[in-house]
Amino acid sequence: MLKKSGKRILRSPVTMIGIAVLTAHMAIAALAPWLTPYGSSELAGMPFEPPSREFWLGTDILGRDYLTRLLMGGRITISVALCGVFIAIVAGAFFGLAAAWHGGMIDEVIMRLVDTKVAIPSILLVGVLIPGFGQSVPVLILVIALVYVSGVIRTVRALALTIAPQGFVTAAVLRGESNLSIMCREFLPNVLDLLCVEFAIRMSSAILLVSSLSFLGLGISPPTPDWGLMVSEGVGYIHTDPWLVIYPSIALSTLVVALNLTTEGVANALGLDAARGMTKG
């Protein structure tokens, strides 16, 4: 099964391009602080310097080396998305399994809360939380978790409902196993594939959301180097220095495209459907 899937991935050039670009992005994000001699907030030169041997991509509005900021610009977004989505996956798996297994009142309450969350578009959800909770990285992570947990609950619950009536679950119940043990030993192994695909899908969507929020001024705060933030800082100078907008845009887009192409390719090879779950949020 795995061998066959691997072959199918290798045969798809689009997926291979996705994996290559994704790997490059991850390597850059991991190594960024050691790739250039400047600090990301260091005022290394004069503002708006053109590209030179000192500053390969020139400097930004404040005179910071743009290449340094560009290489660093994905780290915070990726980390926030990673933490937020991880919490969403764990919590979503728990509540999704609980809803499917217990049914009745617990199911009803969980699903109505999910419906409530789904009714509020993600950027609006963030907007309503910021005045009270403030704007910081921990809040942002919890917000991302809240945004994505509902989708995970729904998919996990739907799959768990098809697992529940199967023989091995009934056998476990008859053996007198506890609910927790049934969840961990009978359900979890069977939803793990799905959780991996969910993780990848939500991850790309979360990266888009975090950078959109930063662009709107509701996400990561300056002076952190962040692609969404860099676009919003550069947009005022788009007539004279369009590169300030173009570079971070390209960096962000290539990352998300690569991530989605990889997810699609791997999900296809595993025989899962990625399209249904993909949303812009």
Added chain:
Amino acid sequence: MFAAIARRISLSFLILILVSLFVFLATEVLPGDALDVSLTDDDLAVLTPEQLAEMRAELGLDRPAAVRYLSWLSGALVGDFGNTIITRAPVADIIMGPLRNSILLALATTAVAIPVAHFIGILAAYWRDRAPDTIVSTSAIVGYSIPEFVSGNALILIFAIWLPIFPATIVLYTDGPILEMLAVSILPVATIVIGSIAYLSRLLRLGLVEALVSDYVERARLAGVSEWRVVFTHAVPASLVPTLNAAALYVAGLLSGIVVVEKVFAYPGLGLELINAVLKREVPVVQATVFLGAVGVLLMNLLADLSIIALDPRVRRSAGRG
């Protein structure tokens, strides 16, 4: 069937109440009330405790949370969202114009996106797993992987700066005439359309492909019906239900996209109003816009589900979905 419809409508209403509770709790019952979050440290330094208490009483913030929630909800349900904290203007008056502009943007986008997405989705499903499908599916992934603020700025750069055809920002007033608004909104609409088409056409292709491998389609093929006819008379109607099922997610994504696009183009809509209100901590405006956004999603979702009840006899008989 009427039982199913009644059940579905009451469910929407229940969720609307839960949304209102969430919006209220998220903004009001935290440490510090609406006044605290709106005032800056400078304001607090100047104001005496008596003045603060007076302002609090004037805004009704001295009442218990449950009373405030009920009075806010009863107002919100009839379109009265109270007054803003800083200028004391009625929130309803402030958001009326932007609301109209945002609805205009949403309608224009949907009017373009749905037919185009159907066209693309049908082509991809007809040539499934062959070159046209691969091209369409891959471009769709690229299309919705690019955030609106990137595609919007790219369109500005290309069609407003390098080739000065369209305006880069919307310079109209909030209550400009509808036709003038539409004329200058081509780039904002195009920006959201890119993502919407990518999402919808993928979804449609998936629904169509599933329908095309089903037994009754196979039967139609065996009866000698041509493939195009099979697509249009069997697969398209069958894919309608899964597509309608995704309506809530589509509308929610559309509204989030609209917020970003309004910021990119300085389009005077509800999204821009929301961002400014969040940054100014103008809580009543935030509550109103988020509540209205949720009303929009719930309404569209309700319409979609009612159409499903009307279309699908299985759902009709089972008296609504869980």
